[in-house]
Amino acid sequence: MTQDLDRDINLLEQIHVALGSASKLEDFYVILASMLVDPNSFGFSRAFLLRYDERSRSYNGRIALGASSAAEHEQFLRDLAEETRILQQQILAIQSESPEPRAIQSLYNLRFHSLWIHLVQGVEEGTGLNAAFKNVHLRGDLLGEQHLLHQAAQSNRARLVKPEEVSVEGLEDYLVGPAICGRLVTKRGLHGVLIADNFFGDTPLDDEFLVHFQWLLNQASVTLDNVELVEDLTATTQRLQDVDRLKSSFLSIVSHELRTPLTSIVGFSQLLAEERVGPLTDTQRDLLRRVSGHAGHLQSMVNDLLEIAEVEAGGMLDLSVEPVDPLACFWNIQPKIEARRGAKNVRIVPLVTGSTPNVLANSSALERILYHLLDNAVKFTEEGTVTVEFRSEPGELQIVVADEGIGIPPDNLRKIFDYFYQVDFRLERSYGGMGIGLTVVKLLLDATGGRIAVESQPGQGSRFTLTYPVEIAGRD
Ligand code: ADP
Secondary structure, three states: OOHHHHHHHHHHHHHHHHHHOOOOHHHHHHHHHHHHHOOOOOOOOEEEEEEEEOOOOEEEEEEEEOOOOHHHHHHHHHHHHHHHHHHHHHHHHHHHHOOOHHHHHHHHHHHHHHHHHHHHHHHHHOOHHHHHHOOOEEEHHHOOOOOHHHHHHHOOOOEEEOHHHOOOOOOOOOOOOOEEEEEEEEOOEEEEEEEEEOOOOOOOOOHHHHHHHHHHHHHHHHHHHHHHHHHHHHHHHHHHHHHHHHHHHHHHHHHHHHHHHHHHHHHHHHHHHOOOOOOOOHHHHHHHHHHHHHHHHHHHHHHHHHHHHHHHHOOOOOOOOEEEOHHHHHHHOHHHHHHHHOOOEEEEEEEEOOOOOOEEEOHHHHHHHHHHHHHHHHHOOOEEEEEEEEEEEOOEEEEEEEOOOOOOOHHHOOOOOOOOOOOOOOOOOOOOOOOOHHHHHHHHHHHHOOEEEEEEEOOOEEEEEEEEEEOOOOOO
């Protein structure tokens, strides 16, 4: 293998390892630029990266690495040589004690990291060259067609900057000697332009430099795709978490604020309806019955909202799991279901074969769950029978709530447990509700160890199957 080829392969490997270690855009810029100025890598004097902004069509200075004077540059090289020498000594010492090649390889990589740390510290302090370069904003549409940045952005190959092009508008303070430039392109389009100069060096920039520079650009573009993807995902996750937190505290505040006045409305209208304050005419009684009915419904929706907020906040509700009699839960909620069922020609029929074992659940959660399933079954059935079957299986009990109602189209089946999801979204939809009953069901089941499955045929009806572990007799 020739020495040149050897060096090239090493260089490629370095580029690969180094760029791959960046997960944030700012880190990526520092690593990319430091590869250019590292004398053991490309050995340019300075590196500049301008990010292209699609919306404002401008080029903005993001990073400038390298020294601002020849003396500083010399000092930097001396520091680096010294650091490298110390590291190499340590590597040799370790090598003689442990011949484990992988450990040594990571130490070699560390040498480059130490350069980056040095550079990153300088960059973060935002001093000198880098601080000034970050203020560069060049409007693309105001730059002449022949401008270096346009030329670089349009060509898919890196190029040497000719001496007569060197002093370009907007970059006069930075580009004063021989340089190389090329573009960084990702799946999204032009990301920016990378420029490296040899201001303090005496090696002439030749075609070999150009080939290496192009390698770096290619590799950097691939890595950049990943970095952008990770950044997008992180930003989206952060945004979603913020929205989620906001939603939970919004739900909890609003439902608390609604609950207090609602309690008075429900209580006082009941007092009036029972004629404890004075006798009522038939019309007054009828109107009060409606007020009570609507207020009760509102109260149940507010309770659902509050319940979601409390379950999500965790630990606010007592959802401890213990042996629970599922039939008792079913009977307990019948009076609440009557309010809706009474006005319709719908029958609720429990089907119990054999004995029904206690399940391991939370009784108030199971009542809420059965209430929501039955309330939906009655709501979405115009006429017919709703059955509630208690089916004992080995180690489990299934409670199947089946109706003969409108059913749910297959595409919607997975979404009905989502917040505020309703198959019929129109404002003028015929069924009331907020689309949170099943969300409450799912949250409560998750918190108390039950499962739910749904099958449905549009026009024929739906079957919601709850599954709970049963209490094993004789176990402590
Ligand atoms: P809500 O009933 O308040 O709209 P849910 O979260 O309980 O909210 O239900 C979400 C949606 O799932 C309902 O709007 C309805 O479209 C559909 N759905 C739930 N249960 C049934 C059912 N038994 N029959 C038909 N559709 C149902």
